Amino acid sequence: xxxxxNIAGVELKNPxxxxxxxxxxxMEYADMVDLNKLGAVVTKGVSxxxxxxxxxxxxxxxxxGMLNAIGxxxxxIDVFIERDIPFLKKYDTKIxxxxxxxxxxxxxxxxxxxxxxxIDMMEINVSCxxxxxxxxxxxxxxxxxxxxxxxxxxxxxxxVIMKLSPNVTSIKDMALAAExxxxxxxxxxxxLIGMKIDIYRKKFVLANKTGGFSGPAVKPVAVRMxxxxxxxxxxxxxxxxxxxxxxxxxxxxxxxxxxxxxxTANFAEPKSxxxxxxxxxxxxxxxxIDDIKDIVxx
Amino acid sequence: xxxxxxxxxxxxxxxxxxxxxxYSLWIKTSFAGExxxxxxxxxxxxxxxxxxxxxxxICDVNKEExxxxxxxxxxxxxxxxxxxxxxxxxxxxxxVLGNGYESALDTDDLNKALGDKKVIVIGGGIGIxxxxxxxxALDKEPExxxxxxxxxxxxxDEFEDVGNLHIATVDGSVGTKGTVIDAIKEDEIExxxxxxxxxxxxxxxxxxxxxxxxxKAYISLEERMACGIGACLGCVCRxxxxxxxxxxxxxxxxxxxxxxxxxxxxx
Numbered sequence: 001x002x003x004x005x006n007i008a009g010v011e012l013k014n015p016x017x018x019x020x021x022x023x024x025x026x027m028e029y030a031d032m033v034d035l036n037k038l039g040a041v042v043t044k045g046v047s048x049x050x051x052x053x054x055x056x057x058x059x060x061x062x063x064x065g066m067l068n069a070i071g072x073x074x075x076x077i078d079v080f081i082e083r084d085i086p087f088l089k090k091y092d093t094k095i096x097x098x099x100x101x102x103x104x105x106x107x108x109x110x111x112x113x114x115x116x117x118x119i120d121m122m123e124i125n126v127s128c129x130x131x132x133x134x135x136x137x138x139x140x141x142x143x144x145x146x147x148x149x150x151x152x153x154x155x156x157x158x159x160v161i162m163k164l165s166p167n168v169t170s171i172k173d174m175a176l177a178a179e180x181x182x183x184x185x186x187x188x189x190x191x192l193i194g195m196k197i198d199i200y201r202k203k204f205v206l207a208n209k210t211g212g213f214s215g216p217a218v219k220p221v222a223v224r225m226x227x228x229x230x231x232x233x234x235x236x237x238x239x240x241x242x243x244x245x246x247x248x249x250x251x252x253x254x255x256x257x258x259x260x261x262x263x264t265a266n267f268a269e270p271k272s273x274x275x276x277x278x279x280x281x282x283x284x285x286x287x288x289i290d291d292i293k294d295i296v297x298x
Numbered sequence: 299x300x301x302x303x304x305x306x307x308x309x310x311x312x313x314x315x316x317x318x319x320x321y322s323l324w325i326k327t328s329f330a331g332e333x334x335x336x337x338x339x340x341x342x343x344x345x346x347x348x349x350x351x352x353x354x355x356i357c358d359v360n361k362e363e364x365x366x367x368x369x370x371x372x373x374x375x376x377x378x379x380x381x382x383x384x385x386x387x388x389x390x391x392x393x394v395l396g397n398g399y400e401s402a403l404d405t406d407d408l409n410k411a412l413g414d415k416k417v418i419v420i421g422g423g424i425g426i427x428x429x430x431x432x433x434x435a436l437d438k439e440p441e442x443x444x445x446x447x448x449x450x451x452x453x454x455d456e457f458e459d460v461g462n463l464h465i466a467t468v469d470g471s472v473g474t475k476g477t478v479i480d481a482i483k484e485d486e487i488e489x490x491x492x493x494x495x496x497x498x499x500x501x502x503x504x505x506x507x508x509x510x511x512x513x514k515a516y517i518s519l520e521e522r523m524a525c526g527i528g529a530c531l532g533c534v535c536r537x538x539x540x541x542x543x544x545x546x547x548x549x550x551x552x553x554x555x556x557x558x559x560x561x562x563x564x565x
Binding site for chain 1: 302303304305342346347348349350351376392521522523524525526527528529530531532533534535543544545546547548553
């Protein structure tokens with residue numbers, strides 16, 4: 001059976017990766033998950049300087065999912081290069097570094113610091129709904145997205161994945177903009193902007209008021225958007241949004257994704273990534289499919 | 299010292315309501331042999347619509363029988379569902395989580411580290427349960443101060459067996475009328491070290507009291523969590539100094555906590 005997929009010249013042993021922000025840099029999950037089995041680890045977003053993130057409460061459960069407003073807390077690229085990349089290099093998996101910033105300059109600072117690092121790809125977060133300045137503003141206007149993508153591509157040594165926001169009018173236009181800017185791949189969906197109110201305490205549950213909605217409940221939205229985006233562009237699409245099982249992953253592949261990411265499911269079941277990989281293999285056996293590329297694309 | 303974290307099934311051994319909205323749950327689990335005072339478990343609800351584990355503190359263990367006890371409050375839909383489970387029900391549990399008092403005091407032997415120091419064990423509301431395992435771990439009987447909102451007490455008889463018990467109630471129906479600090483003052487309780495868990499207002503008052511009286515206070519913090527193992531950065535607390543892991547003035551309650559030296563955290 002062949003489950004390997006190719007994204008921008010990088011060969012992944014299987015199409016399953018972690019969704020940024022749900023898996024740290026793998027360190028915390030290494031007790032429970034064999035990182036060698038994963039197609040790739042996509043790290044939590046890293047910026048040029050350390051970010052403190054938002055006040056707490058930062059997370060809330062909702063029916064079939066959760067809200068988060070972490071605010072991209074991270075130790076900054078220097079610590080990341082010293083600590084997280086060497087850790088991940090011990091494993092036989094691909095390393096995709098998620099990059100965040102408040103400004104184009106901040107993105108470029110990280111992209112340039114990564115140039116001589118042994119990583120396989122970078123994913124640019126232009127779609128975080130939880131930081132006030134930057135991030136999402138680059139991901140909601142196709143012209144701005146195309147420009148940012150061009151700038152990053154001009155400086156990046158590794159293939160660039162642009163991570164798209166679902167909080168847009170036309171995901172197709174955003175996918176086309178990323179492609180026009182030279183992106184090697186796109187990933188979607190980032191979280192949907194949500195809100196939860198505690199009616200007894202008469203307060204917003206999250207200190208940030210709004211947060212990114214993720215989990216099984218968002219899957220139909222994600223599948224639809226992956227379908228629309230992947231049919232608009234020629235570059236590979238990494239699909240995510242509510243994937244918890246092999247069947248969920250296959251649904252995204254049929255919608256047009258080349259690979260998938262497992263996010264919130266890691267919180268519900270730490271071994272979710274391994275379970276998704278096994279589930280895809282079980283599906284291929286049951287459907288007598290020898291090569292994952294032969295899974296029908298609708 | 300600490301075993302690998304894991305998610306595994308556990309079976310409900312018994313469950314009973316011990317006060318209004320307060321349940322005592324014993325589960326059969328391998329975690330009983332590893333749990334240390336101040337640590338907690340992530341308890342999953344048998345309901346796919348409720349994804350996240352509920353962080354619940356460990357109240358007691360029976361290592362011989364492989365049993366572990368959690369006393370929790372039915373705060374929302376998830377814990378209400380948990381309260382409805384009958385003995386024999388299998389649940390999924392993530393453990394053992396958090397540092398516990400030993401790690402917080404940077405020791406393998408709590409009693410050795412404490413030496414001659416007198417400990418005051420303080421619990422407020424649903425912060426009371428974890429203090430039982432903590433009080434039981436101490437060789438020398440501690441002074442124990444429990445704060446309740448009213449006379450609907452719970453666990454007080456069990457605390458009576460392991461230390462010198464003082465009670466405060468907000469409505470004055472039992473013991474000192476007021477807070478745990480009021481009880482400490484009224485009963486002239488003296489000590490060198492405070493171990494405490496309870497609402498934030500109580501913990502802030504304890505931090506202040508300890509500082510004024512030259513005492514050391516170790517407090518247990520609580521925050522909404524997603525992963526419980528330090529990956530998501532959902533449950534952070536502001537710190538006085540830069541945290542060694544996060545490199546900002548934020549520390550992960552689920553890993554570096556929940557027990558902190560009160561002077562290290564900005565509460």
